[in-house]
Amino acid sequence: MAKHIIIDPVTRIEGHSKITIFLNDQGKVENAQFHVTQFRGFEKFVEGRPFQEMPSLTARTCGICPVSHLMAASKACDDIMAVRIPATAAKLRRVLNLAQMVQSHALSFFHLSSPDFLLGMDSDPVARNILGVAAKFPELAQDGIWLRKFGQQVIERMTGKRVHPAWVVPGGVSKPLSAEVRDQILADVPKALTIARRTLEWFKPAIKKFEEEISTFANFPSLFLGLVTPDGSLEHYDGFMRIVDSNRKIIADKLESSAYAHHIGEAVEPFSYLKSPFFKPLGYPGGMYRVGPLARLNVCDRCGTPLADRELAEFRKLQEGAVLSSFHYHYARLIEIVYGIERLSELLGSSDILSTQVRAVANPNKSEGVGVSEAPRGTLIHHYRIDPDGLVTWANLIIATGHNNLAMNRGITQAAKHFVTGKKIAEGALNRVEAVIRCYDPCLSCSTHALGQMPLQVQLRDVEGTVLDEQLRE
Amino acid sequence: MKQTTGRTLGIKIGGVEAQAREGDTILDVARALGLFIPTLCTFKGLSAAGACRLCMVEVRGVPRLLPACATAVADGMDVTIDSPKVVAYRRQVIELLLAERNHICAACVANGNCELQEMALKLGVTHTRYPYRYPVFKVDASHARYGFDANRCILCTRCVRVCEEVEGARTWNVMGRGIRSTVATDLQEPWGRSTTCTACSKCIHVCPTGALFEKGRAVGEMQKRENVLPYLSSMRSSGR
Numbered sequence A: 001m002a003k004h005i006i007i008d009p010v011t012r013i014e015g016h017s018k019i020t021i022f023l024n025d026q027g028k029v030e031n032a033q034f035h036v037t038q039f040r041g042f043e044k045f046v047e048g049r050p051f052q053e054m055p056s057l058t059a060r061t062c063g064i065c066p067v068s069h070l071m072a073a074s075k076a077c078d079d080i081m082a083v084r085i086p087a088t089a090a091k092l093r094r095v096l097n098l099a100q101m102v103q104s105h106a107l108s109f110f111h112l113s114s115p116d117f118l119l120g121m122d123s124d125p126v127a128r129n130i131l132g133v134a135a136k137f138p139e140l141a142q143d144g145i146w147l148r149k150f151g152q153q154v155i156e157r158m159t160g161k162r163v164h165p166a167w168v169v170p171g172g173v174s175k176p177l178s179a180e181v182r183d184q185i186l187a188d189v190p191k192a193l194t195i196a197r198r199t200l201e202w203f204k205p206a207i208k209k210f211e212e213e214i215s216t217f218a219n220f221p222s223l224f225l226g227l228v229t230p231d232g233s234l235e236h237y238d239g240f241m242r243i244v245d246s247n248r249k250i251i252a253d254k255l256e257s258s259a260y261a262h263h264i265g266e267a268v269e270p271f272s273y274l275k276s277p278f279f280k281p282l283g284y285p286g287g288m289y290r291v292g293p294l295a296r297l298n299v300c301d302r303c304g305t306p307l308a309d310r311e312l313a314e315f316r317k318l319q320e321g322a323v324l325s326s327f328h329y330h331y332a333r334l335i336e337i338v339y340g341i342e343r344l345s346e347l348l349g350s351s352d353i354l355s356t357q358v359r360a361v362a363n364p365n366k367s368e369g370v371g372v373s374e375a376p377r378g379t380l381i382h383h384y385r386i387d388p389d390g391l392v393t394w395a396n397l398i399i400a401t402g403h404n405n406l407a408m409n410r411g412i413t414q415a416a417k418h419f420v421t422g423k424k425i426a427e428g429a430l431n432r433v434e435a436v437i438r439c440y441d442p443c444l445s446c447s448t449h450a451l452g453q454m455p456l457q458v459q460l461r462d463v464e465g466t467v468l469d470e471q472l473r474e
Numbered sequence B: 001m002k003q004t005t006g007r008t009l010g011i012k013i014g015g016v017e018a019q020a021r022e023g024d025t026i027l028d029v030a031r032a033l034g035l036f037i038p039t040l041c042t043f044k045g046l047s048a049a050g051a052c053r054l055c056m057v058e059v060r061g062v063p064r065l066l067p068a069c070a071t072a073v074a075d076g077m078d079v080t081i082d083s084p085k086v087v088a089y090r091r092q093v094i095e096l097l098l099a100e101r102n103h104i105c106a107a108c109v110a111n112g113n114c115e116l117q118e119m120a121l122k123l124g125v126t127h128t129r130y131p132y133r134y135p136v137f138k139v140d141a142s143h144a145r146y147g148f149d150a151n152r153c154i155l156c157t158r159c160v161r162v163c164e165e166v167e168g169a170r171t172w173n174v175m176g177r178g179i180r181s182t183v184a185t186d187l188q189e190p191w192g193r194s195t196t197c198t199a200c201s202k203c204i205h206v207c208p209t210g211a212l213f214e215k216g217r218a219v220g221e222m223q224k225r226e227n228v229l230p231y232l233s234s235m236r237s238s239g240r
C-alpha cells in the first residue's frame, strides 16, 4: 500500500513555552524563568503498551527529532531483550543518527538562527527569517536548504520514509542497506562537505560582530555532559557518559548509561512541567550542566575525523578550558555537521555495511532497560520497566531540553539583565532573550515552527508581580 | 452455514439486471458481478455476522438499510449499493470505529497491513468528526506467542468465528455490552492461561486490524496471512 492514513492522537503531546522576566524593587531585572506549560505526561501514556512499540511511540512525541527517540528507545529495547545487535545494524543506526544530526543542525543554524547573524539582532522581525536571508544572501540560504535536504534524504533513502521511519527496530534494523542507496548517499558527500566547510569559513570571522551577545548569552561556568567513545572521542550513538567542569577537567568519566540515575537527579520546579536534571554529587542547583553540541565538543578529547579535528583545534582557541558561551552552540553545530558528514561516509565505506545480518531476535530477557544516545540537542535517556509479559509498567525519559533547563534559565536571566531595561521589552531585547533559547535549540514545538519564529509568550513583571509588558510571538 | 437450493432468482443490483441462486446473499451476487461493496467483518469461509455494518445497502421498498453480507436475495429485489445515503453512512461507520478505540496507526504493528486503515483510505476518511474516546483497555500479552490489544479491536468477531467454526476450540467469545463490549478468551482468563487455545494462530491472521498480533513484531511488521484457511474456505464456499 503506497499511502497510509495516519490517525494520530499522540500529536496532542506538545509543549508551549513562556518566559517571565522579574524586576526587583529598583526596577532592574532580577530573574527570568523559562516555563514549559502543557507538557503532556508521556510517561503515563505508554503504560501498558508492548515494549516493542516504544521506538515508534516515543518518536511520535517529537516531530523534530523522531530519529533520536528511535535510537534511544531501540537501545533501551535491545537492553530489555539483552541482545548485542549485529555490528552492521549498529553502523546503520549510527549513519541514520548522524544524518538526523546534520539535518537538524542545518535547520537550527540556517533556518532558525542565521537571520540573526545575517540581518542583525535588531532588524525588522517581519523579514528576520529564512526568506529574508534568501532575499539578501541567496547562496547561503541555498546552502542551508541543500544541506538540510542532504540529511533528510539520507534518512529517507535508508528507511523509505522521511518522517517517523519504522526501520529502526528493537534488535537492530528491519532491512539491510542496498548498494544503490549507499552509492547515492556517498555521491552527495563531497558537496555536503564543501557546503559545511564554506559555512564555517564564513561564520568564524562573522562572530566577531557578536561580542556583546557572546559575553551575555548564557556565558557562565557550568558542567558539561555528553557521550564519548571508550577512548574519549566524540560519540553520538553509544559509549559512556562523561562530565567535565568549566576548566574542561573531567570530573566523572566512563559512566555506564544504565547507571544514569546514580549520577543524575531530577528536580521539579513549580513553574515548569519540564524537570530540571542536575549532577547529583554537586547537588541542586549547583550540579547544573549543559548538553548538546557545545557540551559534546567540550567533553571529548577529539572528534576522530580529520577535518572536524582541525576545526576543533581552532574552536578550543576561543577560550582556555571549556567554551562557556552558549552563543557558541552555533559554532559547535557547524563543526558537528562536518564531523557527521565525514563519519557517515566513513561508516558507509566499511566493508560489512551491506551485510544482511542486521537484526537480533529475542524475547524480553530483562525487566528493565536503558538506552542513551546523543540527539542533535543533547543527551537523550530512555529508561523503561516491563512486566513479565513485556508490557511497559514505567518509563522515564530525559530529553536534551530537560538537561539544559537549568542552564536555559540562567542564560535568559543573564541576557535579560543585560538587554532588558525599563518597563518595556524592546524588540531587540526580546529577540535576544529568545535567541538565547534558540542557542539551545530546544525540542519543543516552539522550535519546529518554520521561519525562525516560535510561539512564545514573554512577560515582564515588577516586584509585586504586576505585568508591566507582555509580548506574544506566534 | 449458507444453504443454496439452486433455484434461480432475478434481481437488480447497482443498476445491473442479474441472476442469483436462492440462498445467495446480496454480497455474494455483487462480488460475482465484480461490484464493490465495502466490508470488514465478513471473511470467506466463515459464517456471516453482520457485525461491522459497513456493507449496508438500500433495497427498494424497505425503509431501513440492510447488511449485504447477511441479507439473502429475493426474487425481483432492487438493490442500490452506492447511493449518497449509503456512502455517507459507511464513512460514518469508519469514523466511529476509529474514534471508539485507540487507533494510533504510526505506532501500530498492523500499520500498512490493516484492513480498517485500508478501508478508511478507500472510502476517503481522513479524519473523524467525532471526538476520540481514548478508552483504557489493558493489553493481554500473557500468551507466549500472541498478544491481544482491545484498543485496536473493531469487534468484527472474525476471531470468535474462526476459533469456533474452523479450529473448533471456542476460545474467543464476545462479552460486555455497548461501549465496554470486547472479545475475551475463555471466561475472561488471561489468554496465556487458556485451557482451550491450541495456539493455532488462525485468529491472528483473520483479524483485520492490529488487535491480534504475533509478539515480537515491531511497528508495521504484522503481516496477516489471510490465506491461512485455503482448504477450509474452499470447502465451505463449495457448500459442503
Ligand code: SF4
Pocket: B102, B103, B104, B105, B106, B108, B109, B110, B111, B112, B114, B115, B116, B117, B152, B209, B210, B211
Ligand atoms: S488497527 Fe489499523 S486503524 Fe487501528 S491503529 Fe492499527 S493500523 Fe491503524
Ligand code: SF4
Pocket: B152, B153, B154, B155, B156, B157, B158, B159, B160, B183, B203, B206, B207, B208, B209, B211, B212
Ligand atoms: S480481535 Fe480482531 S478479529 Fe477479533 S473481533 Fe477484534 S478486530 Fe475482530
Ligand code: FES
Pocket: B038, B039, B040, B041, B042, B049, B050, B051, B052, B053, B054, B055, B056, B067, B068, B069, B070
Ligand atoms: S461486512 Fe456486512 S456487516 Fe460487516
